[in-house]
Amino acid sequence: MRALRAVLFDLDGTLHDRPATIAGYLCGHLSRFGLPASYAERFTELDDFGYRSKPEVFAALVTEYRLPHDPAALLADFGEHKLAAVRLMAGAHELLRELRRRDLKLGVLTNGRTELQTAVVERLGLLPLIDDLLISEAAGVAKPDARFYGLALARLGVEAPEALFVGDSPTNDIVGPQAAGMRAAYLPTGHPLPPGVVPDFVLTGLSDMLRLVPWAADSKL
Numbered sequence: 446m447r448a449l450r451a452v453l454f455d456l457d458g459t460l461h462d463r464p465a466t467i468a469g470y471l472c473g474h475l476s477r478f479g480l481p482a483s484y485a486e487r488f489t490e491l492d493d494f495g496y497r498s499k500p501e502v503f504a505a506l507v508t509e510y511r512l513p514h515d516p517a518a519l520l521a522d523f524g525e526h527k528l529a530a531v532r533l534m535a536g537a538h539e540l541l542r543e544l545r546r547r548d549l550k551l552g553v554l555t556n557g558r559t560e561l562q563t564a565v566v567e568r569l570g571l572l573p574l575i576d577d578l579l580i581s582e583a584a585g586v587a588k589p590d591a592r593f594y595g596l597a598l599a600r601l602g603v604e605a606p607e608a609l610f611v612g613d614s615p616t617n618d619i620v621g622p623q624a625a626g627m628r629a630a631y632l633p634t635g636h637p638l639p640p641g642v643v644p645d646f647v648l649t650g651l652s653d654m655l656r657l658v659p660w661a662a663d664s665k666l
């Protein structure tokens with residue numbers, strides 16, 4: 446087994462506690478628009494861990510709840526307030542510092558818009574703790590396209606067997622990285638694992654990573 450030289454992280458649901466961010470955002474959103482508590486639950490279902498477009502989510506909510514609001518106004522509220530609500534995944538800073546102490550190269554690889562994802566990473570205080578941030582919009586290619594993982598590895602100067610991918614999406618963070626030759630650790634904060642998807646490691650929390658991955662813990666021995 447090749448020694449571990451780099452760890453690539455997904456952002457939303459992995460280093461960014463997106464469920465906590467959305468819950469925090471929805472508290473303010475409900476009070477600003479006088480919405481019922483069940484709206485928050487329904488938003489979370491429709492949002493599908495961020496994989497459904499927000500215009501679609503708000504349009505569905507206005508229809509289902511027969512709201513007097515313009516969906517565009519609800520969407521504008523999301524754009525205006527979501528960044529203020531961003532929450533770091535528990536243990537993320539400590540984990541990144543420990544991995545860096547072990548001389549591992551660290552990258553964040555995320556799908557999404559450059560401006561938004563860069564702002565999230567900055568607000569979470571991640572930039573000083575990582576070596577590279579790669580966002581699909583800027584790269585012109587997205588997970589689970591093998592070229593996206595290859596680009597991230599090249600930028601860190603490592604080969605796929607020397608890297609571990611950590612994330613919550615079975616397709617984007619397990620199947621894609623494994624197909625690209627990396628090992629993959631699954632953090633179950635989002636979609637459940639479908640049949641046939643077998644991560645190399647399953648984490649119960651981000652901070653479990655070092656304990657559950659002796660391959661990583663032994664990398665400097």
Ligand SMILES: [Mg+2]
Pocket residue numbers: 455456457458459612613614635
């Ligand atoms: Mg994710």
